[in-house]
Amino acid sequence: MMKFYESGMFFDEMFDGNQPKPHYRSFHHKLNAFPKEQLDEKYQQAQSSFLRQGITFTVYGAQGGTERTMPFDFIPIIIPHEQWEVIEAGMKQRVKALNCFLHDVYHEQSIFEDGLIPKRLIENNPYYYKEMLGVKVPIDNHIFLAGIDLIRDENGIYYVLEDNLRNPSGISYVFQNRYVMKEVYPEFFSKHSIQSLDKQMAFMKKALLAHRPACMKPGVEPKAVLLTAGMYNSAYYDHVFLAQQLNIQLVEGHDLVVQDNKVYRKTIYGLEQIDIIYRRIDDDFLDPVVFRKDSLLGVPHIMDAYKAGNIAILNAVGNGVADDKAMYAYVPDMIRYYLNEEPILRNVKTYHLDDDKQRAWVLEHMRELVIKNVSASGGYDMLIGPHASDEEITKFKEKIIENPFQYIAQPTINLSRAPAFQDGKFYPCHVDLRVYVMKGDDIYVLPGGLSRVALKEGSLVVNSSQGGGAKDTWILKEELQYAKSSSRCTVLDGKI
Amino acid sequence: MLSRVADALYWMARYSERTQTNAHILQVQLLNMLEQSGKENEYIDHWEAVLDICASKEEYLTFYESIRVNLLIEYLLFSDKNCNALHATLRAVRENARVTRDSIPIELWELQNAFYLSLQQEIIGRERPIPLIVLNSFLQNVRKTSLTVTGLIEGSMDRDLPYYFMHVGKWLERAEKTIRMALIILEQHKEVAISLFEVDGTFLLDLSEATESYLRKHRQTNLLCVIQYLLQDKHFPRSVMFCLQKLEESLSCLENDPISARYIELHTPLKNLLFAMMNVDLWNITLEETILLMEERLCQCIDFGNTFATIYHLYEPSVQP
Structure with a gap:
């Protein structure tokens, strides 16, 4: 019998108290039948599979970069079908609204005229590019691939934590996690019917090729490439994987040249x-003539070709204006404004620190809040109130007062947990879920996504750059919700 | 195919070939030296030859004062100062494989990657000097991996552009190396009074992995006979002639049209080289003339490499036509 833990005050994906939830029962049963030594052995096998395939990311440190594999944990996150349907609908709605917003920002700007969002939020935004004003992008789509991060609170309610509309990474891990899971832990799949990932890349390719520049002759298949920063980039494996799967060439900036637009x-x-x-590669590096002069990764004059409509660039330039942490707070309003719908997925309450009232309140309640830099990511420049020292709090107060536009505050959420098996034992770890949404003529949501797990016991940060790992994510198929052996229970797991 | 990718494939093949040959040469010499005393002339000569074939003696002497075994082993196998050390060539193979991952079989990349990682783990951090038995088994592993790589390429790659770019890299590297080996050994005899007709070629046969093949066909191991064999034999897969024929084959596959400008531009110098190689006659010329002749052939190979790179835009030009 395996030794687990009690879910305690947190929402646990697998357990209610010390009992597995209905949709985890079959998995739990299988797990219990496994000798611990075999699990240890499988763990080693899984890690070495990642290393051999070179599925690594680069961690930047004092001595240049070192290669590491993303730690993999074999206990999947299992999501019942009904729940996934809601998430899927919520994701589509969100991406649709965000795309309308981006189009609006760079064209009519009606949402600001109508007073729903303060205009200074774009004017102060470093990712707002005036060069993009009036630029017509193919099929009016700014978001080809979005990575939207979801978390759950102590009641199991899903919240959107962050929208990534620039270059969301990690999609290759979703596929590789499933591959390793099937290779090393095939036993666990029995009695489960889950949504396969096999055909998903075909959707992505269709979405990609939908972005043909308007000037192209009909009937000619567009030639597409994936522009990477090169093999030393932390997400290089992601790039290689996608280029292979989409069957497009992997190019670096110096492989391209612009002539006559x-x-x-x-x-x-x-x-x-x-x-x-x-x-x-990020906007800043795309064209040294227009953006950063020191960029060696980009292609000089590529913006001219873009504006002339001779090339599609995905995701579109200037998307950063819609996915920073300050704009995030307005996404529910965007959904109401552009789609005339109520948001399906909730947002975490966000305080804007340039507002005097909100700032004063936040400065009083720093211990209960999380403070984030609006343009940072990867868990950098962030203060987690309940875990911070007095010194850190004072430092952040100074930062906020000096630069209130740069920060937002959110209540701390008791992030949900799921069991992980590392170093020979089970323990609960905080998790989140990055869902990938692809948009071409239609919107597709990749079933599941990347479940990220904070493997350091007690840690809240799931980013791979800060010691996070990943899990496979299973979306159960409708007809076999809770696997054959379990009860007929149809109670949903938590709420939406 | 992107020029950059073609370039990386070409160099991956060259470095892979270089690694395999150097590993063999080092293995030969490490076993060879067991029977020699450090004071014999032959011992020093052999190490100097190996040093010049696998790297450069001149460069070595800018870092170290004397030719000593442990220093040599470090320099030829692991040192960062030597861009042709096995560790460096293996790294180059891996990095080139990494950037061409979408053009080569996945297993090929995984093999190169896993081997490099095991080298890092098992050898690089090890206390020096590394025991001979460990070195030998490492070199054996390098060679075995190279053989698996060759098998994978031949057995699983489409006969398409990536394959032929690798082919050209491999056979050109091999041709140059064989000429170089012969040249270095000949140069060592410049200061010796013995006539070339009396010099033994066993060491060169060993270095060029030709002993088995040669002894099946010839009894005498005279140096000139050995060199003639290494240059002209049409069946031995390390002879220069064999390599040039392989290059010719690759060219016709890369360019299907034998009257295209690209084909003619590349084929003409290759044909000249083949012709020159066919007509080499070492018996009626002096040692100096032989050395000069070998140097000329080596330059022709290098020139061919440059032409190949220019025609396929392998050296990144700032603006292409």
Whole structure:
């Protein structure tokens, strides 16, 4: 019999008290039948599979970069079908509204005219590019791939924590986690019927090719490439994986050249025009003539070709204006404004610190709140009130007073937990879920997503750059909700 | 295919070939030296030859004062100062494989990656000097991995552009290396009074992995006979002639059209080289003339490499035509 733990005051994905929830019963049963030694052995096997395949990311430190694998935990996050349907609908709604917003920002700006969002939020935003004003992007779509992070509170309610509309990474891990899971832990799949990932890339490819520049002749298949920052980039594996799966060439900035407002790749037979770039480098580095002059990753004059409508760049330039932590608070309003619908997924309450009243209240309640830099990510420049020292609190107060636009505050949420098996024992770890949404002519949501887990016991930070790991995510199919062996219980797991 | 990718494939193949040959040479020498005393001339000569074939003696002497075994082993296998040390060439193979991952079989990348990681783990951090038995088994592993790599490439790669770019890299590297080995051994005899007709070629046969093949066909191991064999034999897969024929094959597959400008531009110098190689006659010329001839052939190979790189835009030009 395995030794687990009690869910305690947190919402646990797998347990209610010390009993497994209905949709985890079958898995739990299987797990109990496993000798511990075999689990240890499988754990080693899984990690070495990642290493051998070079599925690593680079951690930047004092001595340059070191390669690490993302720690993998084999206990999946299992989501019942009905629950996933709600998440899926919520995601589609959110991405649709965010795309309308981006179009509005760079065209009519009606949402500001109508007073729903203060205009200074874009004016102060470093990712708001005036160069993009009036630029018509193919099929009016700014968001080809979004990564939207979900968390659950102590009652199991899902909240959107963050929208990533620039270059969300990690989608390859979703596929690799499933691959390793099938390879190393095939036993656990029996008696479960889950949504497969096999056909998903076809949707992504369809969405990608939908972005053909308007000037292209009909009937000609557009030529697409994936622009990477190169093999030393922390997400290089992601780039290789996607290029392979989408069957497009992986290029670096110096493989491309712009002539007469058209973009060409340098091949062994000379120059060849391309039509769609799925770029995985940030806006700042895209064109040294327009943005950062010191960028060696980009392609000079590519913005001219973009504005002339000769090339599609995905995701569109300037998306950062919609996914920073200050704009986040307004997404529910965007949904109401553009779609005339009520938001399906909730937002975490967010305090804007440039507002005098809100700031005063926040400064009084720092211990109960999380403070975040609006333009930072990866868990950097962030204060977790309940865990912070007096010194850190004072430092953040100074930062806020000095630069109130730069920070927001949110209540601390008792992040839900799920069991992890590391170093020979089970213990509860905080988790979140990054859901990937692809948009072309239609919107697709990848079933499941990347469940990220804070493997350091007690830690709240799930980012891979800060010691986080990943889990496979199973979306149960409708007909076999709770696996054959379990009861007929149809109670939903938590609420939406 | 992108020029950058073609370039990386070409260099991956070259470094892979270099690694395999150097590992063999080092293995030969490490066993060879067991029977020699450190004071014999031959011992020093052999190490100097190995040093010049696998790296450069001149460069070595800028870092170290004397030719000593442990220093040599460090320099030829692991040192960061030597860009042709096995560790460096293996790293180059891995990095080139990494950037061409979408053009080569997944297993090939995994094999190169796993081997490099095991090298890092098992050898690099080890206390020096590393025991001979460990070194030998490491070199054996390098060679075995190279053989698996060759098998994977030949057995599983489509006969398409990536394959032929790797092919050109491999055979050109091999041709240059064989000429270089012969050249270095010949140069060592410049200061010796013995006539070339009396010099033994066993060491060169061993270095060039030709002993088995050669002895099946010839009894005498005279140096000139050995060199003639290494240059001209049409069946031995390390002879220069064999490599040039393979290059010719690759070219016709890369360019299907034998009257295209690219094909003619590349094929003409190759044909000249083949012709020159066919007509080498070492018996009626002096040692100096032989050395000069070998140097010329080596330059022709290098020139061919440059032409190949220019025609396929392998060296990144700032603006392409």
